[in-house]
Amino acid sequence: MTTTTPRLSIGEVSERTGLTTHTLRFYEQEQLLVDPVERDSAGRRLFTEQDVEWLRVCTKLRSSGMPLPDIRRYVELFREGPQTVQARFDLLRAHQERVRAQVAELQSALDVIDHKVDFYARRMAAGTAETLWRNGPECDESANG
Amino acid sequence: MTTTTPRLSIGEVSERTGLTTHTLRFYEQEQLLVDPVERDSAGRRLFTEQDVEWLRVCTKLRSSGMPLPDIRRYVELFREGPQTVQARFDLLRAHQERVRAQVAELQSALDVIDHKVDFYARRMAAGTAETLWRNGPECDESANG
DNA sequence: GCTTGACTTCGAGTCGGCTCGAACTCCTAA
DNA sequence: TTAGGAGTTCGAGCCGACTCGAAGTCAAGC
Numbered sequence A, B: 001m002t003t004t005t006p007r008l009s010i011g012e013v014s015e016r017t018g019l020t021t022h023t024l025r026f027y028e029q030e031q032l033l034v035d036p037v038e039r040d041s042a043g044r045r046l047f048t049e050q051d052v053e054w055l056r057v058c059t060k061l062r063s064s065g066m067p068l069p070d071i072r073r074y075v076e077l078f079r080e081g082p083q084t085v086q087a088r089f090d091l092l093r094a095h096q097e098r099v100r101a102q103v104a105e106l107q108s109a110l111d112v113i114d115h116k117v118d119f120y121a122r123r124m125a126a127g128t129a130e131t132l133w134r135n136g137p138e139c140d141e142s143a144n145g
Numbered sequence C: 001g002c003t004t005g006a007c008t009t010c011g012a013g014t015c016g017g018c019t020c021g022a023a024c025t026c027c028t029a030a
Numbered sequence D: 001t002t003a004g005g006a007g008t009t010c011g012a013g014c015c016g017a018c019t020c021g022a023a024g025t026c027a028a029g030c
Helices: A011-019 A021-029 A048-065 A068-080 A082-129 B011-016 B019-029 B049-063 B069-081 B082-127
Strands: none
Touching: A011 A021, A011 B011, A021 A048, A048 A068, A048 B082, A068 A082, A082 B049, A082 B082, B011 B019, B011 B049, B019 B049, B049 B069, B069 B082
């Protein structure tokens, strides 16, 4: 039972991950992949399914704002073996906290926005229901629309 | 009863809003303020409390990723008067949706991160409890740390 | 009269993360 | 044998939102 691991071209990886081929080359150059990418006889990149899996995780880290240097560091630690488990944990924990903070920040902004949207919705409803508006022409909340 | 509206220096506004004086000047130049900022005899900016209030809203819009051109547009509409209420509403609604999407995206990234953090936590707990690890030296999830 | 400190203008620089384009090499299929 | 298409390298360019620095003005206090 000889299982040959299939390899993927950069185009295939691009399709599977949603990253452009440009970005994939860039990521490789930035050392964001766990191990060096193989090449075929013509020098073309041969990716593995594991690369794809990792790139998917990578995408999550990126979309949650982890900087490339941190991702590189994480990958580096991974390569160094099991003795870096604590360090990897710490790195992820720190990021986890940042993302939570970011969600909280967005939520707080969203509260303000929701409130304003609501205000305008009411105002428009009132404006169409009874065209007469008794508080004068510009009655925005706190005078800022 | 003559109520003189007090004016604030750029430094005071900076303190109250958390924006640097550099940024405040930049925002003025980018037309993000509702009305033109007054100046004293020496050419120094005189802000109003309303400016501060608006800047606080502005900060929320920014922290939730609204681009400066959109904010400028919003302010512009506001200046144009009540007939732009629908347009302002639309603008805010669109942003609201973007922010919600962004929160969802972060949340989905957070799920992955939480899962990984959890994985490492367990692994470390196991590693310290019984130093022997029966599945070999590198048993990361799906082989990617 | 001199320093201090907050202000002014202007234009240039920074940063991260792509994004693009030029010029080239291969392989395949008609 | 020639055209197409997917790949390669390299370096430059872009974007938004600041951020900084130089050089100058002004008013108050010592």
